[in-house]
Amino acid sequence: MNEKEVAEIRRRFRLEKSNITHVRVCYVNENREIISQFNQSLAMTEQEETEQILACLKRVLSGTLGKNLMDVTFTTQQVVDSEEHRLLMALKNSALNDEEAVQAFYQKVIQSLTIDGHYMILLAFDTYDVPYRTKDGETQEEAASEVYSYLVCSVCPVKMTKPALSYFARDNLLHNRSVDWILSPPEVGFLFPAFDDRAANLYNALYYSRNLAENHEELAEAVFHCDLPMPAAEQRETFDTVLGETLEEDCSLDVVQSVQERLQEMIQEHKERKEAEPLTLSVRTVKNVLEGCGVPENRLEAFEEKYGEAFGADTELSPRNLVDRKLQVKTPDVVIQVNPERSDLVQTRIINGAKYILIRAEGGVEVNGVDIHIKEEQ
Incomplete structure (x- = not known):
């Protein structure tokens, strides 16, 4: 998927755009035990809460392609006959109503994913009447070229809040607010199938990882049986x-x-x-x-x-x-941050056999917030 295609699907996660009717949720504790499962109807959910749920799902389509967002490619043999692709297709084709497929997917995630603490698995299904787009880029909303059906998965850590003093309007007093569990932004997730050339591509999925240093390859292996690119x-x-x-x-x-x-x-x-x-x-x-x-x-x-x-x-x-975005010059005892646009201010020299990093000082010099003056040698 390219940036325009990702952006087009991201726009789906709005109340007036989305055809998502319900969200399947599985709550898992630190011992990989399911605490609860539920199927939440968005029609029966308050508008503000629905918007927050859609925003949570949309986050797995955020970030930069090649960094947070990575293409996952299935082989032809996987698409023709493989357990992992059949499971994903069963989830999609049943609009998440195939209970056996949903439970099998939950177990794949729970048995493979390594996340500290509690987390929730959110699964949603959507259908998108893809508007026809002319050669000059104009979109004709009334003329749908095809229907793109897809599922999105978002895995969100659940964090415990800290007790804090808070104002309670009901009593017009300050009280201690007790600890509670809240849903954090997703750590990992995916979209299947990919939206390539503005159409479904069953040979690809789009994988999301919040952390650039840890892409949870163990989850991709369990769900897709595919290798992910090296973390950014x-x-x-x-x-x-x-x-x-x-x-x-x-x-x-x-x-x-x-x-x-x-x-x-x-x-x-x-x-x-x-x-x-x-x-x-x-x-x-x-x-x-x-x-x-x-x-x-x-x-x-x-x-x-x-x-x-x-x-x-x-x-x-x-x-x-x-x-x-920054230029860093580092020795065992000194670290210097330089504006990348002014890298010309930094030079290396050997003077009397010793190695030096020279920085041309322009516009004033501060040491611990104090302006200092550089005097000419007498």
């Missing part, structure tokens, strides 16, 4: 390691700055072109960037080999996973 945080850490280990003494401050700047430029250019498809980088593209930074050919070959070992030779990465 791990991608960046691995990329940095590959870069440092293969370039060795050629891995200078200038090279790292140039790579980061070029990746930022590519992201901005892609944004300005307003392309729907996510921007990805192949190892060949990264090699071209390094070559433009003056990295020798032998280092480029070493980088390509190490990249293949770490990610897979044909794996394409999102540049958003490889860049940081």
Whole structure:
């Protein structure tokens, strides 16, 4: 799915848009025991509460493609005949009314997912009359091109609030508010089937993970029997390691700055072109960037080999996973944060045999909030 397709489905989770009639909920404790199950009708739920439930479901379609949102692809054999795909289809085709399928799904989640504390599994089903869209991008609401039926799953931690002093209007007094259990934003979830080319794609699902460092691969394995991409945080850490280990003494401050700047430029250019498809980088593209930074050919070959070992030779990465909004220069005793747009202020030098990081001071200098003056050497 691309950004426009994700956004189109996100807009479904409004009272005036959604065809979701009920939500299946399973409440699980820290011992993987089901505390309760219920099937909540949204027609019988207060409007404010319904909006909150829809917002909770919509959160599994939030974040960035390639980071929080990942494509899951089934093989042809899985779609033709596999337990995991049959279960998902049974949930979808029955509009979550197949009790045996619902219970089997709950058990798959409970037996695989590792989340501390209590959590709730929310399941919802929706049908969307996809409006016809002309070649110039105009949408004709009255002309539906097809009906897209899908299910969405949201797994939300349940947290206990802390006791606190609160005002009670009824008594016009301050009282202690007792602890209670509240639903937190989803930790993980998915949409099935994917909405590709504005139509159902039974070969794909869209997987959501709130934490960039932990995508709960154990859940994806249990539900989809598919491998997930490496978590975004791990991608960046691995990329940095590959870069440092293969370039060795050629891995200078200038090279790292140039790579980061070029990746930022590519992201901005892609944004300005307003392309729907996510921007990805192949190892060949990264090699071209390094070559433009003056990295020798032998280092480029070493980088390509190490990249293949770490990610897979044909794996394409999102540049958003490889860049940081801040530039950090770090030694064992000093950490310096630099505005990425002013990386030109930082240089490395060797003076009298000692290594130095030089920072050109412009616009004043503060130490612990105190303005200091830098005097010329006498």
